[in-house]
Amino acid sequence: MFFYLFMTKLVCTLGTSPGGIFETYKNLRGGNYEVDKTIANATPIEINEVYVIRTSDKAVEFAWKLVKAIFACCREKGDEVTIADIPIPIQDITSPNDFKKFKNAILPKISVGDYVDFTGGRKAMSVAAALSAREVGAHVVTTIIPQGEYSGISKIIEELKGKEDLVERAGNGDCESIRDTICKLISNEAKTIMLY
Template sequence: MVRLIATLGTSPGGVFESFLNLSTGKYECEECDHRPIKVDEVYIVRTIDPQVELAWKIVKVLFICCSKIEVNLYDIPLKISDITSPRDYKEFKDNLNKFINQGDYVDFTGGRKSMSVAAALVAREKRAHVITTIIPQDEYNRISESIKKMNRAELSEYANRLDHRSKCDARFNEIICSLTSKSATTILLQ
């Protein structure tokens, strides 16, 4: 079973693109064959900050409504709002240590730098694969502006109703699926 474990911050950018790029073999790496990697499970590790909660709901809708590739998606909200102290960092890293196993793909694209560092360090310790996805700044800005214009209450209600068997509302599909980058580059570091 192949697992992708991703950190998530206030922007949904990166997680979905990482998944798609791994699944289709569209990633960069040194000395690899660029074969598609069938990811069976995606774990989103995040804080409980309200903006991160919104990003999680967008990611959930992206996976359910904008991908033709079936995957099991899991939300892992940690009991901290942000990493603002050594204790928060340790708690975040200790929680990651519980989830990451040898052979997993760990995406450190999302969240604060301290979250990325913790994810990359644990991945290295556990002999997991380390990946990141870069979204061009103009696309990142476009996506951020689109999110600001969204009706957050309506999006939250919609995301709460969805599960992997749901039919997606065509009205939301167009808006949500436009929140991805077509030019994102995923880099497999190890």
């Protein structure tokens, strides 16, 4: 008898805010998401890898550093996950060619059965991610953060822009001096929805 171990990935788009990526990860792992009952029941999903697909814009690069810090400082002990930064060499999606570049970059990162979160970034990034997921046979998910909470998170992000060195150190596991602030970037009211 053979046992096959496969790695389930969460592939996420990222904009200028880290909002949604950790929440999607946490909600999928905890079975805390909504799904159409005709498709399946919500059950905990073991996520082994998180791929963050983003543009190379400076503000988005800072959002990546925040995501990395959140995963390093705020996840539960015993949660083992690999996080990969996948920057696309464009500043923004402003043309059909940029859209194609982004879609061509995200498509090979997705496998059948993976989970693709299209919450972050431009609408064109979300479309590219969702189309790619459907093309490959991956699940499509999104996480909604209440507007009031999102506004508070945005203020914390602005404060952290002056502490980039601390954020970067936190991303490498040196969390002590900034953990409380970094973990306030996580929405406890976030709602994850699996669409397919």
